[in-house]
Amino acid sequence: FLPLNIVALTTDLAPGNDEIYEETQEKFLTNGNPQEGQVVLYKISVDRGMPWDEAWAKWHALSGEDDGFYLSHKLRGTQPCVLLAEQGRGQNFILYKPNIGKQAHPESPDNLQHRYYRVTPEEAKGFWENQFTFSFNKCSHANWNGRCKQIDQGGECWLGMRLRQYHMLCGALLRVWKRVADVVCDITSSSVLQIVRLKTKQHNKQVGIKIPEACVGRLRAELSQMDEAVMRGRREREQQLLLSHYYCSQQGAPLDLSCLPRPAPDPALALPEGLLDLTTSSPSLSPAEP
Structure with a gap:
């Protein structure tokens, strides 16, 4: 079940659009009991x-009767806007x-x-x-005015652009739900997380949380910290497991008596002269003193 203080709305990311491409994916480990999970941050182009x-x-x-192509009376830049109009049900x-x-x-007949x-x-x-080609990666401001102030100032502008990019988080969502909600609420002042579904051009179906563009950087940093903490915990558990195996193996091993002091030889058990005792270390091979 989803947290009660969060409202989740499920919609299609791009309804009726088949031109959806998966650009990149970033994987992050999540804490879990009894095992770890994973979330994936996808960058999607539509x-x-x-x-x-x-x-x-x-x-x-x-x-x-009035269906067909139309041009705008007012020029946008050097060209009119073009559209195709279809009579709706009303x-x-x-x-x-x-x-x-x-x-x-929809557009009213009077406005059209x-x-x-x-x-x-x-x-x-x-x-x-012309407009189809130009708008692939340029906004409407660039089409109308030849440039966009927001882009000139180092920002981004998606107005009227054909290619739109979205970020969505998929995977073990319940394990990171509160973390995501806190980031989104802190930046956008909204507690609503939008659940979206899509099918990419590569025929991959995905369902996940749509991440607002302004929240992507902060969320990526949060998920990276979580991933590092999980990896650190994994390494610590592996070290503890190795130590545990070592101690268990030592308990069943033969006793090592080499560190105990060797008793003085019993004269009664001395070997005849000329015989070598192989139960002791080899005698020193250093040359005899003159």
């Missing part, structure tokens, strides 16, 4: 974009964009008509392909 071939196939299957439209794929929130005008697939294709 390509949210919709390539032109997929957009064209989507458009080809549409039948609504009056609102579902929007698809080259950089983010399916937009999370006010900000965009409808074009043919041929007119939309060039803008779609």
Whole structure:
């Protein structure tokens, strides 16, 4: 069972997206009884974009009166924004964009008509392909203004970027749950840990805790300290086990009497002259004194 003071929400990391890649993984040992466990910190990349071939196939299957490709009246940088609109179940439209794929929130007909005008697939294709390529690792600010102030100042900006990166912690989660919750709460002031599931392009299925980007460095340090403590405890137990085996083996070994003082020879048991006593150490081979 999960701790009562923590709320866990289970969602898909990237619903409807098959372009999920496992970039890196870091393994950390956890304390356990009777045996140790392990957690793995994964770095996951998600390509949210919709390539032109997929957009064209989507458009080809549409039948609504106002369905189709649209360009924005206002230029963003040197080009208009492009999207594909599909009539939803109600009056609102579902929007698809080259950089983010399916937009999370629907668009009302009034907003769509006010900000965009409808074009043919041929007119939309060039803008779609340009924005799809540009947005792979560049944010919308760079697309609109030619640069991003946040990136210029050494920060990160993910706005409108096709490639998004996430961190998730998998494995023996209950053993580190409080440690993770304390880090997240201390940095984000939220006690909610989000449980996510995903299937990567390599067909690996994972379920774990989604770690906010701001918490990754601190959590990695905490897990590293825990891993070192577990390894230190393991080495101490191994040393104790070796010592225990040594003492046990010594108890069953023959007594070593070599350290006891040798009694003085009994003249009555002296060997005849010329015979060598092999029960004693060899006589010194140093040359005789003159």
